[in-house]
Amino acid sequence: MSKNARMTCELCEASRLTEWFYEDDECWIAECEVCYVPMVVWKIHDPSPSSDIKDQLHAKLAAVVEEYFDYEHYVDDNMRQIPEHYHAHARSRKGWFGQPVPRRNR
Numbered sequence: 001m002s003k004n005a006r007m008t009c010e011l012c013e014a015s016r017l018t019e020w021f022y023e024d025d026e027c028w029i030a031e032c033e034v035c036y037v038p039m040v041v042w043k044i045h046d047p048s049p050s051s052d053i054k055d056q057l058h059a060k061l062a063a064v065v066e067e068y069f070d071y072e073h074y075v076d077d078n079m080r081q082i083p084e085h086y087h088a089h090a091r092s093r094k095g096w097f098g099q100p101v102p103r104r105n106r
């Protein structure tokens with residue numbers, strides 16, 4: 001947890017309301033409770049990671065989509081709800097906003 005975390009930031013609080021797919025020292029990836037698609041959240045309360053870090057976060061997100069889901073994604077890091085803390089959604093190229101994305105049969 002970042003020392004800069006403000007108590008009011010829900011991404012810093014990282015309450016596990018939805019399924020978590022992945023976590024490491026740098027980020028966590030969970031289903032977005034609003035959009036029903038996986039999203040990666042950087043563990044640092046900052047809106048603009050370096051492009052190296054962004055690449056890594058996006059690669060980890062892609063790996064989660066590959067492992068758990070069955071759709072073609074694009075990375076959407078337009079941060080509408082929480083503009084001060086970097087996160088990115090793996091949205092479906094098909095479907096529409098807010099539609100649950102298909103999971104792999106496991």
Ligand SMILES: [Zn+2]
Binds near residue numbers: 006
């Ligand atoms: Zn935050």
Ligand SMILES: [Zn+2]
Binds near residue numbers: 032033034035039
């Ligand atoms: Zn969302």
